[in-house]
Amino acid sequence: MLGAEDPAIPHRRRKHALPGRPVAPQMDNDCRRCPVRGVSLFGDLPDEVVFSLNNPAEHLDLPAGHVLYREGAAANAAFTLKDGVIKLTRTAVNGRDQILRLLTRGDVMGAEGLMGLAYNHTATTLTPVQICRLPLPVLKQLQAEHPTLNHALLARWAVALQQVENLALELGTKKASERLATFLLYWRAKNGHYPSMPLPLSRTETGELLGLTVETVSRFFADWKRRGYLSEKAGIIHLHNLEALETLSGSESLSRI
Amino acid sequence: MLGAEDPAIPHRRRKHALPGRPVAPQMDNDCRRCPVRGVSLFGDLPDEVVFSLNNPAEHLDLPAGHVLYREGAAANAAFTLKDGVIKLTRTAVNGRDQILRLLTRGDVMGAEGLMGLAYNHTATTLTPVQICRLPLPVLKQLQAEHPTLNHALLARWAVALQQVENLALELGTKKASERLATFLLYWRAKNGHYPSMPLPLSRTETGELLGLTVETVSRFFADWKRRGYLSEKAGIIHLHNLEALETLSGSESLSRI
DNA sequence: CGTGACCTTGAAATACATCAAACCTTGTGG
DNA sequence: CCACAAGGTTTGATGTATTTCAAGGTCACG
Secondary structure (H helix, E strand, O other), X not given: OOOOOOOXXXXXXXXXXXXXXXXXXXXXXXXXHXXXXXXXXXXXXXXXXXXXXXXXXXXXXXXXXXXXXXXXXXXXXXXXXXXXXXXXXXXXXXXOEEEEEEEOXXXXXXXXXXXXXXXOOEEEEOXXXXXXXXEHHHHHXXXXXXXXXXXXXXXXXXXXXHHHHHHHHHHHHOOHHHHHHHHHHHHHHHOOOOOEEEOOOOHHHHHHHHXXXXXXXXXXXXXXXXOOOEEEEOOXXXXXXXXXXXXXXXXXXXXXX | OOOOOOOOOOOOOOOOOOOOOOOOOOOOOOHHHOOOOXXXXXXXXXXXXXXXXXXXXXXEEEXXXXXXXXXXXXXXXXXXXXXXOEXXXXXXXXXXXXXXXXXXXXXEEOHHHHOOXXXXXXXXXXXXXXXXXXXXXXXXXXXXXXXXXXXXXXXXXXXXXXXXXXXXXXXXXXXXXXXXXXXXXXXXXHOOOOOEEEOOOOHHHHHHHHOOOHHHHHHHHHXXXXXXXXXXXXXXXXXXXXXXXXHHHHOOOHHXX
């Protein structure tokens, strides 16, 4: 609880998004030994079914800054994220981007292809990732043969809906500092409640998530660093004053304290 | 296409939300003759199944301003909206409300009770409504017996997700006038693309949907009325200048034109 | 015909965006 | 290995969109 060890691997920060050819080393392409099978879509499927799959999924290793698929493109596969962080974004008519969800280990993306024809988002890796690519025809067949899968899909959709609802609630009811503080605390919780966590979002991206400009995000970070609420080093955020951040996430504003 | 007849019933505007006792006349409680069966959850179920249901659903007639269920309350039933408009809201920690979805004919609500224990939203009628109340145990059993139902549920979840994503996109990337104009055009489309449509939202509620204050909403309405873009009478909105609104929904601002 | 809910309008305050420039940091090529 | 280039971050000055506060106006209903 109090001051545990530092978390995971400090995901290396990307510079400019490389064109990123899928460096797929095919190390272990066996679904039965998939490290995320427990949390993945197939968690509910019995062993014999997973055996029978004959490894329909393709393992991929991608660098940070790689676009997996684009909003509006014809959907041909769904993906499971085994490790790393991915952002799902949409672009408004005025050209501004909105991050709608941040995906981490175990999350599924692209499954909307089961319902419609096109992807609803653009999926971009924020760190190097390991993912599992599942062609939609395979998934459709599995869905038909094993109704359990539908339940798993339903559960995921429900979670996704709640996440986006939380986002809309934040965007519609809170001000800049509140949104940013709330996000930092959320991200901390999502990363194991450690006092430190990797933050693979640039200031611009943080703004795209929270409906703010780069400058506004930067100003609050700077302000909170000066106050000693947090510090940052090599892409790792350290939260020193959770209480202050919790208060900020509730109501306070920069100039009022 | 051009200047068609006026649309539906001018839903009477509520004054203060009555405590609203469920005036349920039980006129026709037979699911087989349900006017929205085609668009409802059971659209896919074969006739014999619907027959066998033995009318598990309860028909309700509610006045405007009635709270169907509250965020956080134990979920015991799902509902199908046969007629009228309902808002789904959540309240932020600071007490401000956010409308997350507006439901119309055929929409389903409260199905999150299938996955979790509590309702995620507060559901409030904005007009008099006719709804169908479906106890969750019944729905769960149907779900187990007829996997088709899962597909229907999945489809609905997918639509809900897209709607909320659209909202988040609006809230995160656009400014007041753009959001309001976009919403008016959206609402027009949802009401049959007629030049006129009932708007069962108060200024306050419109603000709660779009992340704005009453005053801001009122000012834009006033401004656009003065410009002749629209007019309003007895809760009915008439859009006179779609082009202007479309431009506004894209980029323009009040002071800049 | 008064009362309560809702809507409008104005003036002032403020939060955030925009514009502009300097500063870091990190990977790269000489 | 150094220095530069490029992307990202910080900071300041200024503008403006939107909120906040306050008051008056309208409409429907009892």
